[in-house]
Amino acid sequence: MHTWYRTYRPYVSPMDPCPPITVKRYSTPPNLFVGFQPPGLEQFPAPAALKHGTLWKCFFDPYFSLKEMQKGVRE
Secondary structure (H helix, E strand, O other): OOOOEEEEOOOOOOOOOOOOOOOEEEEOOHHHHOOOOOOOOOEOOHHHHHHHOOOEHHHOOOOOOHHHHHHOOOO
């Protein structure tokens, strides 16, 4: 299954005074995987484009926190 979220394991120092975060997660935007913008992409209507922050539907990337993803909450 493809996901826009990636994870990595940072170095954990034995001298770190805080409890370590062993796995960190980050979101990758869809435009990283499109080498060029093909003609004729589907577009949002103007008010929706302002709300979503992009004109093209394939470049829209909603962010869900880890808690939202675990609960299955999606807009």
